[in-house]
Amino acid sequence: MSTLTGTRHLVRLILRRDRFLLPLWVLVLAVLPMTYAKSFFEFFPTEAERAAYATGTGRNPSIVALLGPLYGDSVGALTAQRAGFLLVIVALASLLTVVRHTRTEEEAGRRELLGGSVLGRHAGLTAALLVTYAADVLLGLLSAAGLVAAGLPAAGSYAYGLATALTGIVFATVGGLAAQLTETAGGARGTGIAVLGAAFALRMVGDTATHDWPSWLSPLGWAPRIRAYEGERWWVLALPVLVAALFAAAAYPLSVRRDLGAGLLPPRLGRPTAGSALAGPFGLAWRLHRGQILWWSVGFGLLGLILGGAAKAAGRSVAGNPQLEQIMAKIGGAAGLSDAYLGATLGLAGWAAAGYGIQAALRMRAEEAAGRAEPLLATETRRSAWLLSHVVFALLGPAVVLVVTGLATGLTYGISTHDLARELPRMAGAGLAQLPAAWVLAGVAVLLYGLAPRLAPVAWALLSVCVLLGQLGAVLELDQWLLDLSPFTHTPQVLRDSWSPTPLWLQTALALALTAIGLTTFHRRDIPTV
Amino acid sequence: METPIEVSGLVKTFGRTRALDGLDLAVRAGEVHGFLGPNGSGKSTTIRVLLGLLRADAGAVRLLGGDPWRDAVALHRRLAYVPGDVTLWPTLSGGEVIDLLGRMRGGLDPKRRAELLESFELDPRKKGRTYSKGNRQKVGLVAALASDVELLILDEPTSGLDPLMEEVFQHWVHRAKQDGRTVLLSSHILAEVEALCDRVTIIRNGRAVESGTLGELRHLHRTSIDAELAAPLDGLADLPGVHDLRVDGNRVRFDVDGAALDTALRRLTELGVRSLVSKPPTLEELFLRHYETAPAEVSA
Numbered sequence: 001m002s003t004l005t006g007t008r009h010l011v012r013l014i015l016r017r018d019r020f021l022l023p024l025w026v027l028v029l030a031v032l033p034m035t036y037a038k039s040f041f042e043f044f045p046t047e048a049e050r051a052a053y054a055t056g057t058g059r060n061p062s063i064v065a066l067l068g069p070l071y072g073d074s075v076g077a078l079t080a081q082r083a084g085f086l087l088v089i090v091a092l093a094s095l096l097t098v099v100r101h102t103r104t105e106e107e108a109g110r111r112e113l114l115g116g117s118v119l120g121r122h123a124g125l126t127a128a129l130l131v132t133y134a135a136d137v138l139l140g141l142l143s144a145a146g147l148v149a150a151g152l153p154a155a156g157s158y159a160y161g162l163a164t165a166l167t168g169i170v171f172a173t174v175g176g177l178a179a180q181l182t183e184t185a186g187g188a189r190g191t192g193i194a195v196l197g198a199a200f201a202l203r204m205v206g207d208t209a210t211h212d213w214p215s216w217l218s219p220l221g222w223a224p225r226i227r228a229y230e231g232e233r234w235w236v237l238a239l240p241v242l243v244a245a246l247f248a249a250a251a252y253p254l255s256v257r258r259d260l261g262a263g264l265l266p267p268r269l270g271r272p273t274a275g276s277a278l279a280g281p282f283g284l285a286w287r288l289h290r291g292q293i294l295w296w297s298v299g300f301g302l303l304g305l306i307l308g309g310a311a312k313a314a315g316r317s318v319a320g321n322p323q324l325e326q327i328m329a330k331i332g333g334a335a336g337l338s339d340a341y342l343g344a345t346l347g348l349a350g351w352a353a354a355g356y357g358i359q360a361a362l363r364m365r366a367e368e369a370a371g372r373a374e375p376l377l378a379t380e381t382r383r384s385a386w387l388l389s390h391v392v393f394a395l396l397g398p399a400v401v402l403v404v405t406g407l408a409t410g411l412t413y414g415i416s417t418h419d420l421a422r423e424l425p426r427m428a429g430a431g432l433a434q435l436p437a438a439w440v441l442a443g444v445a446v447l448l449y450g451l452a453p454r455l456a457p458v459a460w461a462l463l464s465v466c467v468l469l470g471q472l473g474a475v476l477e478l479d480q481w482l483l484d485l486s487p488f489t490h491t492p493q494v495l496r497d498s499w500s501p502t503p504l505w506l507q508t509a510l511a512l513a514l515t516a517i518g519l520t521t522f523h524r525r526d527i528p529t530v
Numbered sequence: 531m532e533t534p535i536e537v538s539g540l541v542k543t544f545g546r547t548r549a550l551d552g553l554d555l556a557v558r559a560g561e562v563h564g565f566l567g568p569n570g571s572g573k574s575t576t577i578r579v580l581l582g583l584l585r586a587d588a589g590a591v592r593l594l595g596g597d598p599w600r601d602a603v604a605l606h607r608r609l610a611y612v613p614g615d616v617t618l619w620p621t622l623s624g625g626e627v628i629d630l631l632g633r634m635r636g637g638l639d640p641k642r643r644a645e646l647l648e649s650f651e652l653d654p655r656k657k658g659r660t661y662s663k664g665n666r667q668k669v670g671l672v673a674a675l676a677s678d679v680e681l682l683i684l685d686e687p688t689s690g691l692d693p694l695m696e697e698v699f700q701h702w703v704h705r706a707k708q709d710g711r712t713v714l715l716s717s718h719i720l721a722e723v724e725a726l727c728d729r730v731t732i733i734r735n736g737r738a739v740e741s742g743t744l745g746e747l748r749h750l751h752r753t754s755i756d757a758e759l760a761a762p763l764d765g766l767a768d769l770p771g772v773h774d775l776r777v778d779g780n781r782v783r784f785d786v787d788g789a790a791l792d793t794a795l796r797r798l799t800e801l802g803v804r805s806l807v808s809k810p811p812t813l814e815e816l817f818l819r820h821y822e823t824a825p826a827e828v829s830a
Binding site: 268269270271272273274280281287288370371375376377378379382524526528 | 606
């Protein structure tokens with residue numbers, strides 16, 4: 001029997017289990033660059049307009065920090081830069097897909113079940129990598145084809161597509177390696193995301209500094225450096241290929257050396273008795289959720305510090321461009337532009353917070369499916385208490401994350417404008433304003449879980465639709481009623497002078513109503529319902 | 531004193547599957563009651579109805595004098611439950627889980643907790659994800675047996691335990707009985723039920739097919755004999771209590787009732803025994819014999 005025996009079966013199994021999720025992220029991430037190109041053609045048809053955009057926005061340090069460097073004034077160059085953040089998403093999706101089909105599988109014991117039948121010891125890792133690599137390559141080719149269709153040169157389009165695919169492949173392999181090093185799926189995800197975060201930070205530092213060598217050390221820095229549409233440097237593609245091969249070469253021996261189910265880093269011993277806080281459902285829920293709250297807060301705090309620090313530059317960058325200055329004067333001058341920028345970035349944090357709420361709510365589904373809810377519900381614990389112990393974290397978690405993001409943003413922005421007393425509470429408030437919309441999505445997840453846990457992951461699909469509406473709505477000029485379907489559309493721009501709090505109250509009421517219905521239906525249904 | 535568990539005509543369906551089809555079950559106070567049936571016969575479903583996790587479609591269910599669905603929380607204070615497959619939180623230690631479950635049931639006896647840990651040889655400091663199946667089961671058992679409750683509901687609690695630990699388990703169930711607790715012990719292993727239980731209910735295909743004391747179910751007790759003899763066999767077929775006799779040269783196989791075992795063995799030793807294997811019949815064989823349909827056929 002070869003070490004790869006059964007890979008084909010596992011590939012089929014993965015494709016079957018991911019038949020919705022995989023095509024979804026591949027398609028969405030492949031279509032977005034094309035829409036960017038189209039909007040640049042439409043809104044910046046002349047060279048002069050593009051040059052103005054490049055100076056005013058494209059080369060603005062905060063934009064460069066977020067999206068990556070800009071190498072020219074052509075529509076292609078602007079599109080490639082605008083798509084810079086997609087690299088992070090491609091990397092994240094690839095990483096999570098591999099972890100999901102290696103570590104998560106093993107943890108759930110399914111791999112053991114399959115391992116008993118005819119399966120080589122490398123089959124699991126190979127199948128997960130193959131599927132993800134193929135998805136990344138497909139994503140790259142589709143986005144290249146889309147860019148060509150939008151009217152951009154073929155060479156640059158394929159350079160962009162290949163660079164994106166290879167970025168995904170590097171992080172897929174990082175996921176494969178992390179899955180061998182740690183004991184749990186959560187640990188593997190955490191390790192992978194930490195690597196991704198470090199790569200992003202390195203690129204950000206390199207791209208905004210005088211010398212860009214840190215960006216050359218970051219796998220996220222290579223894709224921009226191929227200079228798509230601006231004199232392609234094809235040799236840069238060798239870097240991700242080499243690094244992916246190195247990571248894979250490290251992951252395979254590790255997967256043989258360790259026992260199934262065990263990581264290489266040995267587990268530590270815990271307490272022999274429970275501390276006084278670990279009593280009742282809320283004490284347990286705190287133990288299960290606290291790590292996540294902490295790490296999300298740290299991550300978003302750091303992001304807030306960076307974004308807040310860049311905000312003043314975003315406002316100042318229009319200086320010297322009379323045309324833009326005129327427009328800016330209308331929306332409140334440089335400060336108005338900074339506020340628009342800050343509002344937009346905190347809006348992004350709102351989506352992330354909704355994601356936090358959903359995953360915290362879906363924790364209940366995992367607990368029930370694993371058989372950990374049953375023994376608890378056979379004690380004095382009420383069903384409502386058990387459900388609420390998790391719901392508390394699905395609602396308070398996003399609140400904590402958003403306040404931390406807002407405060408961190410306010411801190412660096414306030415320092416840069418020498419008005420900390422004003423900006424700190426203002427930005428915390430602007431962060432919190434995103435909360436009710438995030439709660440609506442968390443409420444949907446609770447409702448679906450209470451009704452039928454099988455349906456609960458639909459909440460993720462709804463969040464994707466909301467993000468898509470937010471991202472594409474303006475570009476595709478969708479009808480307002482369609483945009484209004486997303487709760488995020490109704491979040492007021494609280495950094496402007498006048499805004500109405502009514503939508504916030506309505507969103508909150510809706511979220512609470514959804515949660516209450518979820519609680520009622522949960523009281524009536526069988527446990528476990530899987 | 532009330533009857534801790536009283537079930538009559540219980541029906542539970544999942545979609546088109548009829549998991550419980552008019553089940554009757556009565557457990558008396560202070561007894562260890564065996565709930566015996568092959569896998570998939572409806573034991574766990576019954577227990578989940580008793581715990582108020584599943585809602586009955588029809589029939590009457592009384593648990594400790596209350597309605598398990600409506601009065602779930604009040605009743606749960608008085609019982610402890612161990613599922614057939616104990617799953618733990620990966621990051622919590624075994625000791626933490628034991629204390630957590632104990633606190634949620636209204637308190638543990640710390641002395642008994644320590645004794646249990648020692649006799650089950652369980653290290654409470656290990657994290658949930660590092661325990662083997664048997665050790666996870668021990669965590670559930672220690673938490674339940676150390677709780678001060680009237681009723682223990684154990685759903686195939688010994689799956690994954692080695693024979694030595696199986697003995698420790700039996701010791702603690704005896705102690706629970708001495709302390710006046712009632713135990714409902716579901717199992718698909720006849721020997722375990724015989725060793726522990728005062729009375730037994732046998733379930734097949736969602737229905738109780740027999741219920742009574744072990745003595746009353748003595749007819750279930752047969753031994754399968756597989757022996758090689760020094761000389762060809764004759765004169766066993768007419769012995770009362772011998773069933774399914776098959777002779778193949780000097781080799782002989784048959785099942786024998788408990789009462790006739792002594793006579794049958796004496797006949798074999800007269801001829802000279804070269805090798806002998808005896809084993810209790812499996813539950814599946816019993817079902818095949820007594821209820822004519824194999825459980826596999828029934829559930830298929």
